[in-house]
Amino acid sequence: MKLLKTAASVCAQNLRKWQTDQRVWVIGVLLAIMVWIYVDDMRTLSMELGGDMPIRIFPFIFQQFHTKLIYTLPLVLLFCNAPFTDQNQIFVYMRTGRAKWLCGQVLYFITASAFYYLFILGISLLSTIISGGSSISEWGSTLKTLANSNAAQFLQHPFIEVSNTVVKFFTPLQAVWFTFLLSWINAVNIGLIIFLFNLVSGSRFLGILLSSAVIVFSAVTDDYVLPKALPYSPVSWITLNNIDVG
Numbered sequence: 001m002k003l004l005k006t007a008a009s010v011c012a013q014n015l016r017k018w019q020t021d022q023r024v025w026v027i028g029v030l031l032a033i034m035v036w037i038y039v040d041d042m043r044t045l046s047m048e049l050g051g052d053m054p055i056r057i058f059p060f061i062f063q064q065f066h067t068k069l070i071y072t073l074p075l076v077l078l079f080c081n082a083p084f085t086d087q088n089q090i091f092v093y094m095r096t097g098r099a100k101w102l103c104g105q106v107l108y109f110i111t112a113s114a115f116y117y118l119f120i121l122g123i124s125l126l127s128t129i130i131s132g133g134s135s136i137s138e139w140g141s142t143l144k145t146l147a148n149s150n151a152a153q154f155l156q157h158p159f160i161e162v163s164n165t166v167v168k169f170f171t172p173l174q175a176v177w178f179t180f181l182l183s184w185i186n187a188v189n190i191g192l193i194i195f196l197f198n199l200v201s202g203s204r205f206l207g208i209l210l211s212s213a214v215i216v217f218s219a220v221t222d223d224y225v226l227p228k229a230l231p232y233s234p235v236s237w238i239t240l241n242n243i244d245v246g
Helices: 002-020 022-049 065-072 074-079 087-096 098-130 141-147 164-169 172-201 205-222 227-232 234-238
Strands: none
Touching: 002 087, 002 098, 022 065, 022 074, 022 098, 022 141, 065 074, 065 172, 065 205, 065 234, 074 098, 074 172, 074 205, 087 098, 098 172, 141 164, 172 205, 172 234, 205 227, 205 234
């Protein structure tokens, strides 16, 4: 119990530093802008199709390999300074001990990753509601049309892609939950890669390099250049179209 309490304190201290961390604010602004651009594109497409503006668009934001890169690479910027060895962190390490400090850092990656994707989810919901979205419990006509046709490409909206597999086998709530869960786990994995290799190497270069390589590798598998490598690309698994539903 004392271990968890101390670990939670270490985690909370890392999160409090976000208030004055310019990187975090820049990431937040960039994510908000990118989500709004996607939502505005979806709103325009919905009007062209004469359908409703969908709200549950979160499972499709990362559908394409380039959008997956855009939304995942900021995680490297968020965790790039791991293992967070500033003067304050050294003092905390000395007070808590190695085991409790390590548990606190792991808990920080879990919590920060959850906040990261909750922010994207929250911005997507707020933006679609502002844009006139009304379909909450159902996919809606727009998403069903996009899932069963190439209307997005035909109407020249290349950044929008809706998987027929997701619409067919998942309810909107299920798709949102599983996409969030898989994205969350992936973000924790990226954070731990950066933390581990930066800690072992004594520099920030190796962890950033390896985590970036893992993320970029997903573009190769998602773009069907190496489809057989999909089981070895964890970043590719954050979208349900790459998951074996059976």
